[in-house]
Amino acid sequence: MNAHPHTAAIWSFNRRLTHRLAAWSLLSIAAGAALLRGGRPFQRALGTQNIVWGIIDGAIALGGQQAAENKQASATPTDDGAHARQLRRVLWLNAGLDLLYIVGGLMLVRSRPALHSHRLDRKGHGIGIMVQGAFLLIFDLAHALRVPHIDQSRGGL
Numbered sequence: 001m002n003a004h005p006h007t008a009a010i011w012s013f014n015r016r017l018t019h020r021l022a023a024w025s026l027l028s029i030a031a032g033a034a035l036l037r038g039g040r041p042f043q044r045a046l047g048t049q050n051i052v053w054g055i056i057d058g059a060i061a062l063g064g065q066q067a068a069e070n071k072q073a074s075a076t077p078t079d080d081g082a083h084a085r086q087l088r089r090v091l092w093l094n095a096g097l098d099l100l101y102i103v104g105g106l107m108l109v110r111s112r113p114a115l116h117s118h119r120l121d122r123k124g125h126g127i128g129i130m131v132q133g134a135f136l137l138i139f140d141l142a143h144a145l146r147v148p149h150i151d152q153s154r155g156g157l
Contacts, residue, residue, distance in 0.1 A: 009148040010080050010087070010147070011072045011080075013087075013146070013147060014065070014068040014083070015065065017064075017143050018061045018064045021057055021060065022057075022058055022065075025061060026058070027054075028054030028057065029050065032052075034047070035047030036051070043124065045121045045122075045123070045125045045128065048124075049127075049129055050128060050131075057136075081150040084149065084150050091140045091143050091147065092144050095137055098140055099133070101130075101133030102130050102133040102134055104133075105129030106126065106130060108122055108126030108129065109122065109123050
C-alpha cells in the first residue's frame with residue numbers, strides 16, 4: 001500500500017477509472033452477444049464490433065489496474081505526481097485517438113461496398129466503431145479533466 005496517504009487520491013482515481021472501463025467492457029460484450037443472436041448482417045456486424053471492443057477495453061482495464069497496483073506498492077510522492085501527469089497525458093492522447101475512431105467508423109459507413117461486400121455489414125461495423133469511439137471520447141475527456149493534481153512542492157494534493 002502507498003506509504004503517502006495524502007497522495008492516495010491518484011491511486012483511488014486510477015482504480016475507479018479502470019473499474020468503469022471494465023464495466024463498459026462487460027456491457028459491450030453482453031450487448032454484442034445479444035446482437036449476434038439477431039440474424040441480420042447489420043446486427044451481427046454491430047455485435048461483432050461490441051464484442052471485439054469490449055474484449056480490448058477489458059484487457060486495457062485489467063492491465064492498467066495491475067500496472068497501477070504495482071507502481072503504487074513502491075510509490076513516493078514524486079512517483080504519485082508523475083503517475084497523475086502520465087495518466088492525464090494518456091487520457092488526452094486517447095481522446096485524440098477516439099476522434100480518429102469516430103471518423104474511421106463514419107468513413108466505413110459512407111464507403112461504397114466492394115464487389116461481393118454487404119452494405120449492411122459495413123454500416124454495422126462502422127456504426128459499432130462510432131459508438132465505441134464516442135463513448136471512449138466522453139470517457140477519456142471526463143477522466144482527463146478529473147485526474148487529481150498533485151502539488152509536490154507541498155508533498156500532497
